[in-house]
Amino acid sequence: MKFFLDTANLKEIEEGVSWGCVDGVTTNPTLISKELGGDIDFRTLIKRILDIVNGPVSLEVTSTDSRGMIEEARKLKAFGENVVVKIPTTIEGLKAIKVLKAEKIETNATLVFSVGQALLVAKAGATYASPFVGRLDDIGEDGMSLIGDIKEVYGNYGIETKIIVASIRHPVHVRDAALIGADIATMPFEVLRKLVSHPKTDEGLKRFLDDWKKIDPSKLRF
Ligand code: E4P
Numbered sequence: 001m002k003f004f005l006d007t008a009n010l011k012e013i014e015e016g017v018s019w020g021c022v023d024g025v026t027t028n029p030t031l032i033s034k035e036l037g038g039d040i041d042f043r044t045l046i047k048r049i050l051d052i053v054n055g056p057v058s059l060e061v062t063s064t065d066s067r068g069m070i071e072e073a074r075k076l077k078a079f080g081e082n083v084v085v086k087i088p089t090t091i092e093g094l095k096a097i098k099v100l101k102a103e104k105i106e107t108n109a110t111l112v113f114s115v116g117q118a119l120l121v122a123k124a125g126a127t128y129a130s131p132f133v134g135r136l137d138d139i140g141e142d143g144m145s146l147i148g149d150i151k152e153v154y155g156n157y158g159i160e161t162k163i164i165v166a167s168i169r170h171p172v173h174v175r176d177a178a179l180i181g182a183d184i185a186t187m188p189f190e191v192l193r194k195l196v197s198h199p200k201t202d203e204g205l206k207r208f209l210d211d212w213k214k215i216d217p218s219k220l221r222f
Contacts (some may be wrong), residue, residue, distance in 0.1 A: 001178050004056075004164065004186035008045060012189035013052050024055035026130070026166065028086065028110070029062055029109040050080040058108045058128075060086035064108045066095035077105050084127065086110045089114075089117045094124040101125030109162065118150040122161035130186070132167035133177075143167070144176045151180055171195050 002023035005016045008031040016022040035045055049057055050125075057080070060073040069092065073085040084106045087093045097107050101124070108128040109121035113136060118129045131150060132141030147165055154161065164182040168174060171194050177185045 002055075002184040003174075003183065003192065004058075005190050005192065006031070006166065006168070006186040008032045008049065009189070010035070010045075010048055010052070013049060015072075016170050016189060016192055017052055018036065021192065022053070022058060023187075024082075024184070025049060025053050026058040026086070026108070026164070028060050032060075046079050054082065056082055056084045056106070056128075058084045058110075059108060061088075061096075064088075064090070064092060066092040066099070069096035070099050071095065073100050073105055073107075074103075083205040084108045086130075087126070089113075089121055094120060097121060097124040097126050105189045109161075109165070112150075113146070115149050115153055116148070118163075119153060119159075120159075122123075122154065122159045126161050127161045128164050128184070130164040130166040133165055133173055134167035136167075137169070144173065144180070147177060147182050151182060167205055 001161050003021055004024040004123040005013055005022050006026045007013060008027045012111060013025060016149050036042060045086050046059065048112065059076045061069045063069045063072055069087055076085050085100060086108045087096050089109050097109060100107050106127040108129045108130055109126040112118050112121065112129050112131040118131060119128050131146050133147065137145035148162055148191060164184040164186050165182045166186050168185055168187040168191055174185050174195060175186060
């Protein structure tokens with residue numbers, strides 16, 4: 001299973017990559033808008049993210065018509081080979097995905113909330129589909145059951161579109177996505193940090209180090 005960081009924050013991306021656990025990054029207009037300001041503009045931010053990350057980096061279009069999406073996609077792709085263009089799951093988005101597939105530009109269909117949408121974006125040629133589990137949970141639905149359903153349906157037909165579990169809110173989402181066998185989980189840095197932590201690890205380490213300190217230093221020559 002691959003882990004992507006769902007952030008445009010350079011410090012978070014640098015830190016996550018240094019742990020050896022980050023295979024890629026996803027962004028969206030909201031995440032990008034939080035990082036722009038001062039001396040940092042969109043181009044500078046994207047170039048810095050691409051300098052840090054070797055794997056796929058999803059950058060989202062903001063046009064709502066297919067022609068605009070395609071033009072934006074070409075410009076975004078020019079930033080780097082590992083750019084994946086995020087396209088909203090709409091009729092115009094499907095048209096754009098089809099054209100971009102023919103141009104060998106990888107796409108990530110975003111804002112997927114149903115099996116039907118997941119099937120359509122796959123048929124149009126999306127490289128990745130991003131179902132949003134947290135936002136479904138927010139409205140009283142079971143986001144993770146959608147992941148299981150999409151996995152099963154894609155499996156039924158040998159569909160190659162990869163499932164990115166998105167809108168992850170906590171480590172249990174990551175565990176459940178892994179149990180289902182989703183290809184990728186994209187998560188905020190805070191969720192990645194929580195995955196490392198366990199109170200029994202902290203307690204156990206403290207006990208080991210306390211016991212170590214009790215040893216006569218003369219007995220500890222390597
Ligand atoms: C996915 O690619 C999106 O950027 C993201 O997961 C949205 O998550 P949110 O529902 O926490 O905004």
